[in-house]
Amino acid sequence: MSKTTNLTRRDFIKVVSVAGGGLVLGFYLPSQEESLASESRAAAAFEPNVWLKIDQEGFVTITVARTELGQGVRTALPMIVAEELEADWSKVRIAPALADPTKYGSMNTGGSTSVRQSWEPLRKAGATAREMLITAAAQTWNVERTACRAEKGLVIHIPSGRKFAYGQLVETAAQLPVPTEVSLKDPKDFRLLGKSIPRLDVPEKVYGSAIFGFDMKVPNMLVAMVERCPVFGGKLKSFDASKALAIKGVRQVIEIPSGVAVVADSTWAAMQGRAALAVTWDEGPNAGLDSASIHKMFEEKSQQDGKIVRQEGDAASALATALKKLEAVYEVPFLAHAPMEPMNCIADVRQDTAEIWAPTQAPQWAQSAVAQVVNLPLEKIKLHTTLVGGGFGRRLMPDFVVEATHISKAIGAPVKVVWTREDDMHHDFYRPASYHRFEAGIDKNGQVTVWKHHLVAPSISAQLFGAGEQQGNPDAVDGAAQIPYTIPNILVDYVMANTAVPAGWWRSVYNTQNAFVNESFMDEIADAVGADPYELRRRLLPEGSRLRGVLELVANKAGWGKPAVTGRSRGIACHFCFGSYFAEVAEVSVDNAGNVRVHKVVVALDCGPIVHPDLIHSQVEGAIALGLSAALKGEITIDKGRVVQSNFDDYPLLTLEEMPKVEVHILPSTEKQGGIGEPGLPPIAPAVCNAIFAATGKRIRRLPIRAEDLKRSF
Amino acid sequence: MPATTLTVNGKKHFVEVSAGTPLLWVLRDTLGLTGTKFSCGRGLCGSCTVHVDGEATRSCVLTIEDVKGKKITTIEGLAANKKHPLVAAWIAEEVPQCGYCQPGQIMQAAALLKQKPHPTDADIDAIMSTVLCRCGTYLRIRRAIHRAAKEGGGK
Numbered sequence: 001m002s003k004t005t006n007l008t009r010r011d012f013i014k015v016v017s018v019a020g021g022g023l024v025l026g027f028y029l030p031s032q033e034e035s036l037a038s039e040s041r042a043a044a045a046f047e048p049n050v051w052l053k054i055d056q057e058g059f060v061t062i063t064v065a066r067t068e069l070g071q072g073v074r075t076a077l078p079m080i081v082a083e084e085l086e087a088d089w090s091k092v093r094i095a096p097a098l099a100d101p102t103k104y105g106s107m108n109t110g111g112s113t114s115v116r117q118s119w120e121p122l123r124k125a126g127a128t129a130r131e132m133l134i135t136a137a138a139q140t141w142n143v144e145r146t147a148c149r150a151e152k153g154l155v156i157h158i159p160s161g162r163k164f165a166y167g168q169l170v171e172t173a174a175q176l177p178v179p180t181e182v183s184l185k186d187p188k189d190f191r192l193l194g195k196s197i198p199r200l201d202v203p204e205k206v207y208g209s210a211i212f213g214f215d216m217k218v219p220n221m222l223v224a225m226v227e228r229c230p231v232f233g234g235k236l237k238s239f240d241a242s243k244a245l246a247i248k249g250v251r252q253v254i255e256i257p258s259g260v261a262v263v264a265d266s267t268w269a270a271m272q273g274r275a276a277l278a279v280t281w282d283e284g285p286n287a288g289l290d291s292a293s294i295h296k297m298f299e300e301k302s303q304q305d306g307k308i309v310r311q312e313g314d315a316a317s318a319l320a321t322a323l324k325k326l327e328a329v330y331e332v333p334f335l336a337h338a339p340m341e342p343m344n345c346i347a348d349v350r351q352d353t354a355e356i357w358a359p360t361q362a363p364q365w366a367q368s369a370v371a372q373v374v375n376l377p378l379e380k381i382k383l384h385t386t387l388v389g390g391g392f393g394r395r396l397m398p399d400f401v402v403e404a405t406h407i408s409k410a411i412g413a414p415v416k417v418v419w420t421r422e423d424d425m426h427h428d429f430y431r432p433a434s435y436h437r438f439e440a441g442i443d444k445n446g447q448v449t450v451w452k453h454h455l456v457a458p459s460i461s462a463q464l465f466g467a468g469e470q471q472g473n474p475d476a477v478d479g480a481a482q483i484p485y486t487i488p489n490i491l492v493d494y495v496m497a498n499t500a501v502p503a504g505w506w507r508s509v510y511n512t513q514n515a516f517v518n519e520s521f522m523d524e525i526a527d528a529v530g531a532d533p534y535e536l537r538r539r540l541l542p543e544g545s546r547l548r549g550v551l552e553l554v555a556n557k558a559g560w561g562k563p564a565v566t567g568r569s570r571g572i573a574c575h576f577c578f579g580s581y582f583a584e585v586a587e588v589s590v591d592n593a594g595n596v597r598v599h600k601v602v603v604a605l606d607c608g609p610i611v612h613p614d615l616i617h618s619q620v621e622g623a624i625a626l627g628l629s630a631a632l633k634g635e636i637t638i639d640k641g642r643v644v645q646s647n648f649d650d651y652p653l654l655t656l657e658e659m660p661k662v663e664v665h666i667l668p669s670t671e672k673q674g675g676i677g678e679p680g681l682p683p684i685a686p687a688v689c690n691a692i693f694a695a696t697g698k699r700i701r702r703l704p705i706r707a708e709d710l711k712r713s714f
Numbered sequence: 715m716p717a718t719t720l721t722v723n724g725k726k727h728f729v730e731v732s733a734g735t736p737l738l739w740v741l742r743d744t745l746g747l748t749g750t751k752f753s754c755g756r757g758l759c760g761s762c763t764v765h766v767d768g769e770a771t772r773s774c775v776l777t778i779e780d781v782k783g784k785k786i787t788t789i790e791g792l793a794a795n796k797k798h799p800l801v802a803a804w805i806a807e808e809v810p811q812c813g814y815c816q817p818g819q820i821m822q823a824a825a826l827l828k829q830k831p832h833p834t835d836a837d838i839d840a841i842m843s844t845v846l847c848r849c850g851t852y853l854r855i856r857r858a859i860h861r862a863a864k865e866g867g868g869k
Contacts, residue, residue: 070811070849198808205813206804207796208749208789212814215748223743248732267752268731268739340753340761340814340848389751389814390848421754614808618854622811625850648758648846657839659852 058167084126088153099363112675196614213359306493313489322441341389429504479514515682571690579674594710608673623680723791760845770825789817811849
């Protein structure tokens with residue numbers, strides 16, 4: 001017990017339930033972490049909290065206020081509480097939280113924030129409960145509390161060896177005042193934290209008994225599918241439901257704000273009913289929109305001066321006097337999230353309440369969106385967060401929840417709205433496309449003197465919440481403004497270029513585009529000055545910096561500088577985002593037809609104190625897979641105002657045979673804790689593209705990587 | 715709506731659904747077996763994989779007529795044996811992330827092991843690349859299949 005933490009008035013700790021139910025503590029803790037991610041910037045200003053409940057049998061129920069997306073929060077967050085509580089892990093249970101506007105702080109699962117925002121408050125939560133249990137035991141035995149300690153769900157009186165199980169102490173503990181100061185454990189005494197204990201959600205996911213949103217059922221539930229205008233911004237003109245209504249099992253066809261809903265007894269009847277609809281759309285002002293016109297708009301905007309987001313030295317004059325100048329334009333496409341579980345939601349809207357079951361990453365946003373539709377106060381909206389079959393940022397948006405609410409409200413019955421893969425692909429909030437103009441200057445000594453990055457992209461927050469957001473720090477420059485290299489003259493500026501294509505947060509958000517372009521252009525500079533790409537980066541990163549630490553580690557582990565397996569080439573990239581530092585080396589080969597094979601990826605990372613190493617490994621493996629899907633295949637294109645791709649045949653995902661070996665090295669660190677869900681993703685595209693350059697001499701400046709750009713001519 | 719007889723996980727069911735109903739929706743909506751997942755609806759991703767007379771098949775593109783009188787096994791049937799080598803291996807390797815595709819992965823892997831009790835990496839590539847995972851659990855799927863093979867998962 002080395003560290004003492006003062007709980008301030010702002011902590012608002014309360015004992016909220018006493019009689020019979022055991023010890024229940026609610027913690028309302030403010031943020032200690034500045035929002036790094038765009039999504040958290042848009043979120044409410046509260047912080048995570050925890051509820052822990054110990055019953056008389058000694059079972060500890062820990063309420064998890066974040067969404068389990070596969071990243072393991074339903075294991076990691078309880079571990080943090082259990083560690084300080086000195087709980088018996090086998091007696092820990094979890095309960096997903098109902099949406100609440102204030103009780104838990106932000107419930108958003110985005111921005112790789114779940115663990116790092118919960119670390120302090122959850123430790124305090126566990127420690128406070130532990131201290132109260134120790135006091136309860138000491139009072140009962142009438143001994144000094146310093147003669148007692150807690151261990152594995154027991155309080156032990158050290159001199160006599162007497163023991164109380166936590167369950168025996170809960171009633172006494174619940175009568176005690178909540179301490180304002182608690183000691184947190186010395187990390188060297190951690191029993192759970194830092195260990196890869198089995199995840200709690202794995203067995204049911206293997207048995208097929210895990211219930212995702214799509215699998216949920218409530219009594220008397222109907223199923224609905226919605227036909228939506230394929231053109232962004234289009235409106236319903238008219239529809240003929242007669243053929244749909246003739247299908248057995250179809251109950252009703254109704255108009256809702258997002259389109260025409262077919263309500264039926266079963267999913268298949270709803271699908272058939274929807275297929276039988278005849279709908280006429282007013283395609284609106286975007287009917288002529290296509291990828292070429294968006295590209296042209298970006299290009300035109302790139303001629304304008306942007307809002308300066310980073311300025312050091314005088315880039316213009318330094319460029320004028322540079323011995324050598326480099327210029328490059330990079331382009332990155334729109335992407336869909338395409339989680340395996342399509343959007344869905346159950347709504348049961350009654351006269352003065354609404355109950356919702358939603359696979360959402362943002363229960364509070366969903367709750368408030370529902371409240372607006374049904375015109376009821378938030379406390380009348382009971383919103384359950386289900387297990388989620390993949391999120392990647394898509395499920396921060398409440399559109400599918402709103403849809404279910406409208407339908408249930410209109411028909412006066414519980415209903416599950418389900419989307420098909422095509423619905424999902426055509427009505428996503430896409431990772432924005434972007435356009436980047438770079439210039440670099442090199443002096444007579446071969447030193448990099450100028451870094452200029454002129455960025456053109458839609459702003460997610462401006463498109464979703466209005467341009468006001470742009471008065472502050474534009475979201476699109478995340479990962480671009482923070483260029484980590486020591487270069488005397490830096491200019492990063494941004495031109496907002498919004499489109500009618502809905503924009504959303506896609507795992508690691510703008511860091512996907514900006515790490516790709518930054519780290520590719522840095523490789524171009526290395527080539528221009530004849531430097532080794534690793535050595536140049538290392539030289540330009542401050543000595544002792546965490547990013548340099550992971551860069552050195554990855555180079556060492558990947559055998560940088562030593563020959564690769566015959567036929568393979570290596571590329572390196574590093575990036576900081578969401579509080580964590582990542583460096584990656586990709587080993588790649590390119591065949592004569594231009595096909596790229598990624599054989600191996602070595603990753604080094606520094607995310608500060610660790611909860612569960614295997615969760616870090618699996619998140620990094622996942623980030624590499626998603627990043628490779630994007631780099632090698634991912635592209636959403638627009639034609640006639642609509643998305644061209646519709647399913648996994650024209651929007652292919654990485655397959656098992658294409659998955660490289662992934663080696664993950666965690667740099668032990670007691671520095672500030674960072675996130676882990678997202679930051680592994682940004683470096684993979686540039687690492688692969690830099691390896692392609694090493695293999696072929698061809699520079700990839702637009703994603704996805706295309707075989708035709710790499711085909712060897714004989 | 716004619717009644718059709720199906721044998722699912724060793725149990726006979728008489729189901730009355732309209733002609734052409736995909737097996738997937740019969741399993742999920744009619745029989746309540748929601749372990750088999752809907753994702754692409756076109757046989758492109760494998761999330762809905764079940765065994766029909768022992769063969770791994772995409773249940774989203776099979777109709778009720780296609781499976782009349784046939785023996786169907788879903789994840790619930792396979793995992794009824796918690797000691798099944800694939801079930802044990804999937805848990806030991808902590809394969810799932812979101813978990814949505816995993817029933818399909820396991821059903822495909824079970825069919826693979828039946829054909830090739832000791833598959834090579836190339837065998838795994840050839841068969842398992844037809845089942846998509848967006849979370850990127852592929853390396854663990856490969857490890858779990860090798861582990862299950864060692865434990866006699868093909869039997």
